[in-house]
Amino acid sequence: MADGKIRLLLADDHRIVREGLKQVLADAPEIEVRAEAVDGAQALQLVAQHGGEAGLDIALVDIAMPGRDGLDVLQALRRDWPKLPVLILSTYPERQYAVRCIKLGAAGYLNKSADPDDMIAAVRKVAAGGVYVTPTTAEALASAVGRGGAGAGPEALSHREYQVFRLLTSGHSVSDIGAQLQLAPNTVSTYRARILEKTGTRNDVELALYAERHAKGAG
Known part of the structure; x- marks a missing residue:
């Protein structure tokens, strides 16, 4: 200072x-x-x-x-x-x-x-x-820390996956996310597929519910 x-x-x-x-x-x-x-x-x-x-x-x-x-x-x-x-x-x-x-x-x-x-x-x-x-x-x-910090929630995602996860669960489209993160839409779709696989969800609605559940500390 x-x-x-x-x-x-x-x-x-x-x-x-x-x-x-x-x-x-x-x-x-x-x-x-x-x-x-x-x-x-x-x-x-x-x-x-x-x-x-x-x-x-x-x-x-x-x-x-x-x-x-x-x-x-x-x-x-x-x-x-x-x-x-x-x-x-x-x-x-x-x-x-x-x-x-x-x-x-x-x-x-x-x-x-x-x-x-x-x-x-x-x-x-x-x-x-x-x-x-x-x-x-x-x-x-x-x-x-108690969970070991991996495989038990959004923290298991990579940095870029996490950015896409945050925007997906905030209601942004794949094209919107691509523009914001300066990624090709196909690349965003690939990240989305990985995120769904890692979180055990099947679509954006389930992903949003998953995000809400973890935000409340449940699951």
Whole structure:
């Protein structure tokens, strides 16, 4: 941190969300939004421009962005700027996504509906070198460890399969997913087939029910 300031990169493709987050963070005078990105590619570009951890103390990254999503950004930052902590923002259920993010190296997972005080506390903790985990996330992590972390839920999917899984269960079509992840529709269909096989489901409706079941911690 420089001069006691927490220098933050904010990455979210919705301007209204960025403005709302900045308003929340403005209640903490030591938190300074140094850069804003509208997608994953710009987020990585801005981190590089600021010299990674030399110019930033934390990256606050939305999981669902066009092109390179939050999971891609997280992996790239862990590879190129391993000392820069990443706090993942999401509207998705913690039980379904937090474990994946933490395993990929995120310093925390925060739902966008979180209380403003919790959001500020999360930024402070992560910027100070800690890991922010809610009780729900801690329970999901413990459950994944207890199962051995493989073959027992969405965490058994590969990184790309997981991205396709997330978009499929959010109601996106194969063509939509292809455009968003910059993949050919045939490639997306191949990933979809693998996902159905690994989850033991037969179609998108069963897959959505499977996702809902795991989001609630059942099954």
